[in-house]
Amino acid sequence: MLAFTNSTEKQSPTVIGAGCKLTGDIKTDHTVQIHGEVVGDIIAETVVIGRGGHVIGEIKTPVLFLHGTLDGSATVNTANIFNAAKMTGTLTYRTLNITGNTGLECKLEKHKQSDNKGEKK
Numbered sequence: 001m002l003a004f005t006n007s008t009e010k011q012s013p014t015v016i017g018a019g020c021k022l023t024g025d026i027k028t029d030h031t032v033q034i035h036g037e038v039v040g041d042i043i044a045e046t047v048v049i050g051r052g053g054h055v056i057g058e059i060k061t062p063v064l065f066l067h068g069t070l071d072g073s074a075t076v077n078t079a080n081i082f083n084a085a086k087m088t089g090t091l092t093y094r095t096l097n098i099t100g101n102t103g104l105e106c107k108l109e110k111h112k113q114s115d116n117k118g119e120k121k
Helices: none
Strands: 014-016 021-023 031-034 037-039 046-049 054-056 059-066 069-071 074-081 086-093 095-098 103-110
Touching: 086 095, 095 103
Parallel strands: 014 031, 021 037, 031 046, 037 054, 046 059, 054 069, 059 074, 069 086, 074 086, 074 095, 086 103
Antiparallel strands: none
């Protein structure tokens, strides 16, 4: 069954399905779900990399859910890393939640205290 966005809906997720490979950058104000492969940078409100998902590039998002593989850096407010997730590169975060045995081989950088504007110092 397929779900489509109708004219009254203001948000719909971008979904890269299993078996699909996208080469290029993604920029959206909504959620991106990766179940296939993306070679490029992603800027989104929420990024979900599913168990079979693989991203090669840089991610900037307030919320990251990593079940699959990320080869690159990520700058996030909240990183949720799940069992069997793999990551190389640098993860810059404010809150880090790790569940289970992961394959993190990345550099972890906690955001420094910010001023009232929420900017990194």
